[in-house]
Amino acid sequence: EVQLVESGGGLVQPGGSLRLSCTASGFTFSDYYMDWVRQAPGKGLEWVGRSRNKRDSYISEHAASVRGRFTISRDESQNSFYLQMNTLRIEDTAVYYCARASVGRHHDYWGPGTLVTVSS
Amino acid sequence: DFVMTQSPLSLPVTPGESASISCRSSQSLLHSNGNNYLNWYLQKPGQSPQLLIYLGSNRASGVPDRFSGSGSGTDFTLKISRVEAEDVGVYYCMQALQTAFIFGQGTRLEIK
Numbered sequence: 001e002v003q004l005v006e007s008g009g010g011l012v013q014p015g016g017s018l019r020l021s022c023t024a025s026g027f028t029f030s031d032y033y034m035d036w037v038r039q040a041p042g043k044g045l046e047w048v049g050r051s052r053n054k055r056d057s058y059i060s061e062h063a064a065s066v067r068g069r070f071t072i073s074r075d076e077s078q079n080s081f082y083l084q085m086n087t088l089r090i091e092d093t094a095v096y097y098c099a100r101a102s103v104g105r106h107h108d109y110w111g112p113g114t115l116v117t118v119s120s
Numbered sequence: 121d122f123v124m125t126q127s128p129l130s131l132p133v134t135p136g137e138s139a140s141i142s143c144r145s146s147q148s149l150l151h152s153n154g155n156n157y158l159n160w161y162l163q164k165p166g167q168s169p170q171l172l173i174y175l176g177s178n179r180a181s182g183v184p185d186r187f188s189g190s191g192s193g194t195d196f197t198l199k200i201s202r203v204e205a206e207d208v209g210v211y212y213c214m215q216a217l218q219t220a221f222i223f224g225q226g227t228r229l230e231i232k
Contacts, residue, residue, distance in 0.1 A: 035221075044210075044226045045161075045163075045169065045212055045214075047219075047220050047222070061220070063220045099169075102174075105159075105216035105221075106174035106175070107159070108180060108181075110170065112168055113168055
């Protein structure tokens with residue numbers, strides 16, 4: 001059974017840093033692209049970034065809104081996927097979901113999400 | 121940049137009736153390989169999003185055949201026949217032709 005579980009969310013002050021983790025199980029992690037998607041309170045979904053799979057050299061891509069502040073990485077030995085968030089802003093407050101992306105570029109499995117609150 | 125526009129934004133439906141949601145992209149989502157890179161997701165209250173339709177018209181595993189997707193290029197439709205109470209939630213379309221993926225604003229389906 002495919003499972004994705006995020007962790008690492010919490011309350012952080014503006015300008016601070018936080019590292020989110022997503023632990024995957026039930027599938028061959030290195031075969032898949034992995035994405036981060038976020039949802040601000042009461043708002044819609046926003047794609048944050050992705051890590052490509054092993055075949056595509058684990059290249060990471062980031063949305064313009066987070067580029068230069070957020071960094072995506074993964075650790076195949078831990079079946080884990082990370083989002084390092086620096087210089088956090090109030091508008092980064094959201095539930096952050098990790099999602100598996102299949103060949104057709106669709107997100108077929110999602111984690112339950114972890115809440116990040118940026119506030120003083 | 122892509123802009124994804126959904127309509128309506130709110131959709132009250134009587135159980136047993138059908139419902140349709142439109143999604144329009146500012147640019148064509150038709151790839152040279154013949155696929156339309158348009159996905160539909162449903163986010164039920166208090167839950168993570170779930171995949172309904174991918175590549176415009178392919179139902180995801182476990183999705184009831186009451187859900188169907190159609191369209192090509194810039195105009196797409198999600199149709200739900202025989203709406204049930206469990207279909208309540210917010211429906212999102214998403215362009216997957218180019219990273220960064222862009223979601224529509226969401227359409228909230230409620231039961232009358």
